[in-house]
Amino acid sequence: MLTQNRSNLQPTTLLLLGIPGLEAYHIWISVPFCLVYLLSLIGNVSLLIIIKTDHKLHEPMYLFLCMLSVVDLMLTSSTLPKILSLFWFNDREIYFEACLTQMYLIHSLSTMESGFILALAFDRYVAICLPLRHSTILTSTVILGLGLGxxxxxxxxxxxxxxxxxxxxxCKTNIISHTYCEFMALIKLICSETKIRRSYSLIVAFLTGGLDFILIICSYVLILRTVFSLPSKAARLKTLSTCVSHVWVILAFYTPAFFSFLTHRFGHHIAPHVHILVANIYLLIPPMMNPIIYGIKTQRIRERVLKFLTIKCV
Structure with a gap:
C-alpha cells in the first residue's frame, strides 16, 4: 500500500517487480547478469590501466575510450548491485528518492555514453578525412573540452x-514492473496528466541519442567517400580496418537502445518480459562489449594486453 504524505500521494518506498512472468527464474537469470557485470568491471578497469600506463596510447581515440570506460563503470555500478540483490535476496524495496537518483544516473550516463561514441566517430573522421591536421585539430584542450561538453x-x-x-x-501503485528505475516505468504509476513530461523526454532523447546517431552516420558517409577515393584496394581496406572497432561499438549500443525505445512507445502488444529483457540488454551489454571489442580489434591494445599476460606468466 502507498504511504501518503500530507501534500500529495507519494510513496516512501517503491517495489521493483523484476522481470514479470519470469520471477521463478530470477536466480538463474542472475547468473549471466553477474557474469556480465564482472566482465564489465574487469574489462573497463583493465582498459583504463593499460591506457594510463602506456604513454604511446595517450592519443585522442584512446582518451575518448577512457572516458567511455569511466561512464560504463558508473552505469553498471548504479544498476547491477540492486538488480542482483533483487534476484538473489528478493530485495524489492527501493526508497523513492533513491529510485529517482537511479533513474537520473541511468539516463544521464547513457546520454554521455552516446556522446563519447560520437566523439570517437569525430576522431575517426578527422584521422581519415583530415589526417595531416589530426594533431592540430584534436589537441589536449579540444579533447578536454569535448569530454566536459x-x-x-x-x-x-x-x-x-x-x-x-x-x-x-x-495513486495507482508503488510496484514498478522492471528490474530498475527508469523514466517510462515510473511515469506509468502517475495518475495526473503526463503528456508534457513524456514530450520533454522524447525531445531530450532526440537531441541526444537521436542527434548523435545522425551525426555518426554523416561522419561515416564522409569517411566512406574519402576511403573509396583512395587509389588502391589495399589502402582502402587498411583505412577501413581502423574503423571496425568503432562500428561494432555503435552497433552494440544503438541496436538495443533503439529497439528498447521503440518497443516502449509503440510495441504495446509485446510481452512485458520482452520489454524488460531488451531494456536490460541495452543497459548491460554495451559496457561489457566495449572493452572486449577494442581489446580484440585494436592492435595496439591487443599487443599491450598480450605483453602484460606474458610478463605475468613469466
Missing part, C-alpha cells in the same frame, strides 16, 4: 527528469 550535456539535459516526477501523485 559531453558530460555536462548529459548531466544538465537530464537533470529535470527527477523533478518532473518528484512532486506528482502516485
Amino acid at each position: 559531453v558530460a555536462f550535456r548529459g548531466a544538465i539535459l537530464l537533470s529535470p527528469h527527477p523533478f518532473l516526477l518528484r512532486w506528482l501523485s502516485y
Whole structure:
C-alpha cells in the first residue's frame, strides 16, 4: 500500500517487480547478469590501466575510450548491485528518492555514453578525412573540452527528469514492473496528466541519442567517400580496418537502445518480459562489449594486453 504524505500521494518506498512472468527464474537469470557485470568491471578497469600506463596510447581515440570506460563503470555500478540483490535476496524495496537518483544516473550516463561514441566517430573522421591536421585539430584542450561538453550535456539535459516526477501523485501503485528505475516505468504509476513530461523526454532523447546517431552516420558517409577515393584496394581496406572497432561499438549500443525505445512507445502488444529483457540488454551489454571489442580489434591494445599476460606468466 502507498504511504501518503500530507501534500500529495507519494510513496516512501517503491517495489521493483523484476522481470514479470519470469520471477521463478530470477536466480538463474542472475547468473549471466553477474557474469556480465564482472566482465564489465574487469574489462573497463583493465582498459583504463593499460591506457594510463602506456604513454604511446595517450592519443585522442584512446582518451575518448577512457572516458567511455569511466561512464560504463558508473552505469553498471548504479544498476547491477540492486538488480542482483533483487534476484538473489528478493530485495524489492527501493526508497523513492533513491529510485529517482537511479533513474537520473541511468539516463544521464547513457546520454554521455552516446556522446563519447560520437566523439570517437569525430576522431575517426578527422584521422581519415583530415589526417595531416589530426594533431592540430584534436589537441589536449579540444579533447578536454569535448569530454566536459559531453558530460555536462548529459548531466544538465537530464537533470529535470527527477523533478518532473518528484512532486506528482502516485495513486495507482508503488510496484514498478522492471528490474530498475527508469523514466517510462515510473511515469506509468502517475495518475495526473503526463503528456508534457513524456514530450520533454522524447525531445531530450532526440537531441541526444537521436542527434548523435545522425551525426555518426554523416561522419561515416564522409569517411566512406574519402576511403573509396583512395587509389588502391589495399589502402582502402587498411583505412577501413581502423574503423571496425568503432562500428561494432555503435552497433552494440544503438541496436538495443533503439529497439528498447521503440518497443516502449509503440510495441504495446509485446510481452512485458520482452520489454524488460531488451531494456536490460541495452543497459548491460554495451559496457561489457566495449572493452572486449577494442581489446580484440585494436592492435595496439591487443599487443599491450598480450605483453602484460606474458610478463605475468613469466
